[in-house]
Amino acid sequence: MACALATGSFAQSTTGAPGVAAGPARDQNVTRSFAPAVKRIAPSVVNIFSTKLVRVSPHPFLGIPFFDQLLRGEDDEEPGAADGHPPRTRQQQGLGSGVILLEEGYILTSNHVIDGADEIKVALGNESKTFAAKVVGTDPQTDVAVIKVEGEKLPAATVADSSKLEVGDIVLAVGNPFGVGQAVTMGIVSAVGRGGFGIVEYEDFIQTDASINPGNSGGALVDAEGRLVGINTAILSRSGGSSGVGFAVPINMARGVMDKIIKQGKVTRGYLGVIIQPITPELVEVMSLPGLKGALVADVSSNSPAARIGIKPGDVITRLNDQEVSDSRHLRLMISQTGPNSRVDLSVLRDGKEKKFTSILDEMPRSSVAQAEPEPRPTPSRNIGLSGVDVIDLTPHAREALQIPSTIRGVLITKVDPGSSAYSAGLRPGGIITEINQKPVTNSREAISQSRNLRDKRVLLRVWNEGAMQYLVVENARLR
16 A cells, blocks of 8 residues: 555555665755655644543642641541542643554654553644544653554655664654644754663664754654654753754664564563673773773673673673674664564674674563572671772671672672762762672672782772672772
8 A cells, every 4th residue: 555645655554564765865955945845744743632630639738748647537548538628630631743654543652642641632734633542552661652543544654764864964853842733843963873861761862953842742853855764752951942952763763663562562672681881991991992892791690691602791792793883872772672582693802802602682571589698797897998998798688678689799888988089980888899800709808808919000890789780990099
């Protein structure tokens, strides 16, 4: 079936992935009007209206424990019921945008636009008539959701290959800002591959200065020819309005999520089983690494694909399936976009030599539960020779209180002076030092013994903190 707006855009099928148009044209002529591009995409961009019921407390002081006790009757399940003011509900309205991807009525939007909604209505283009929509599936980890309205031969968007975008390409943002109706703004691609903001778990954003405002979320980011390259999702702003720093999920990623939701009913991701971290200039020097490229393995999960093939902490993963790994975030994205049971070839740098490994990925697990084991007897907190750092043996009580897995061995950091080089490097109380200069430590006596023999100005520590392992480089104050 052909797209209603443009021929050859992609196959309209719930079982087949949309075809991809070529990359953006880059001629030397700057158009005087983007009206043709807007006419191409506008019918595919929808307005989304969501409604959910929220509970509203009748008393202004409810939620404060002291007043909750005063207002709660002996048998009341909710504060305030004894006063004849039971909690009430009200409808909370939300608005956003979406893009029709398949002419059978499948629409891509942002997960936060429809999250928790009891009712979703969709208006096509600038039409006032709305249609009921149902949620097909969501993926909060990328902030992508798929909803569906009943219909045939709806105006599906033409899709371009977002991996071909370059900084400086002209883009248009189409959506429903502030509920004023469909509107278009223009800008350029400011950057690609943006991440590390903590907005969602998997970030590979297109950054643009095209104005994106509340209500634009879930709307289209298109190239100068009106072909979809991204789904607008977030902004950085101090005022709440556009400040020229907007982000869109690349359509390649969003469409991959959509395909899995439609075909499998859920999003599955590959799992290698490594905890990785970026490579810093300090780590390059201390670990004698060739450069900043690659992902440093800080830890390997037991019984994981990585453990089964022999990946070790301290390894640097440099290539995945003949594709260069630029950094740890890049590797994480590549693994997540590779399906479970897929074969992957890895190039790993270990002790200055390249090694090759082949693994079959598992499916990303939901969670893991640690089991407690007996620990050595505690000893008093002592300085391990690093200025301003005190440690103690890891006790069963501390392990339980800090939720430290039974597989973690090391010494518990009890004090780090805020003015010390250790603090500047990222060492914090509650962390577990597991290695000093790549030699394991299991108790404070070993840690002190090793620290006395330090001969370098910089010390390489392997530290477990807040559920993750990482390498840190600390200046040795005694040898400055």
